[in-house]
Amino acid sequence: MAPKEESRKLNRFYFFFMLQVCISFTLFTIFLKMKKDSLTNELPEVLATVGWRKPTLILLWTFPFGQEFLLNRCPEEFDISGCFYTADRTLYSSAHAVVLFHRDVCTTKTQLPQTPRPSNQRWVWFNNESPSHCPNLAIMNNLINLTMSYRVDSDIFAPYGWIEKHNTTINFTIPKKTKLAAWAISNWNPNSRRVKYYGELKNHLQVDIYGRLHLNMPRDTQPELLSTYKFYFAFENSIHVDYITEKFWYNALYSGCVPVVMGPPRENYERFIPRDAFIHVDDFSSPQELASYLLSLDKDEEKYKQYFNWRSQYYVPLQDDPWTVSYCRVCKALKDAPTFRTIASIEKWFKD
Known part of the structure; x- marks a missing residue:
């Protein structure tokens, strides 16, 4: 091979080699900056x-x-x-x-x-x-x-919150229950519907109240604590279309309780979850009638378990953030x- 031709090939090799090095260095620099930019805005x-x-x-x-x-x-x-x-x-x-x-x-x-x-x-x-x-x-x-x-x-x-479907049918294990009913509330307004409803309900049913001015509930053990209750009262602070908050999704369902809800109509809840997953206060003529039904479920284990049938196909994903x-x-x-x-x-x- 002629010296000039060999020199040209060598020059082309060095050129493409250096080009590749430059590209790789540029991409590596971008990668490093992107790692930094995940915490900044550059x-x-x-x-x-x-x-x-x-x-x-x-x-x-x-x-x-x-x-x-x-x-x-x-x-x-x-x-x-x-x-x-x-x-x-x-x-x-x-x-x-x-x-x-x-x-x-x-x-x-x-x-x-x-x-x-x-x-x-x-x-x-x-x-x-x-x-x-x-x-x-x-x-x-x-x-x-x-x-x-x-x-x-x-x-x-x-x-x-929401439910997602399991990839396959599973056998859901109901958490061990040692207590009857719980309710966590931070805004205790005596004139609100939910507090007035509880004022009648407590005459017929024992409910453990957590929150400000009531029992303390450590946040890091909240799901474990609530899971020991058969029922959780997911009473919303106001009644509006689709307004179904973490009281229902996290405090009750994720913790493994049967939710007793006060919020939009039953049909609204059923847009998001099977009808046999919760109990609605509007299905009862009075707080006393609701209390009687919950007490009957407490004594009828098989009937109580029916409120967990939906869990063989669905679950409530935890939202870390x-x-x-x-x-x-x-x-x-x-x-x-x-x-x-x-x-x-x-x-x-x-x-x-």
């Missing part, structure tokens, strides 16, 4: 430096109630490929969506973004409270593009979002 800029298309940037205007959690840590079932979450408000003008947690921004409009809004940026209204505890809804008029709440008709359905799960839903919703539109009145929709 990823969009990192990708831009190497000419990659910026991801869909989702800005959390606030952490709900100031409870911070790690971003971009979604479970695999929430495909967030192509999205990046941040809480850095300096990225507001680059954000494709801004998630506004209602209770953090509802006092005054000054709590909302004040910088001119970029064209086609979507504002997502996130709320997990019932209309009875959701003030100043009118402040959101003509501002919101997507809704996220426990309501099924939200653009982004973010329930307090409910806030994370809710926000993880935003990415897919943006990918599937309909044509850009603005909701004239959140209040009219949410209070219907």
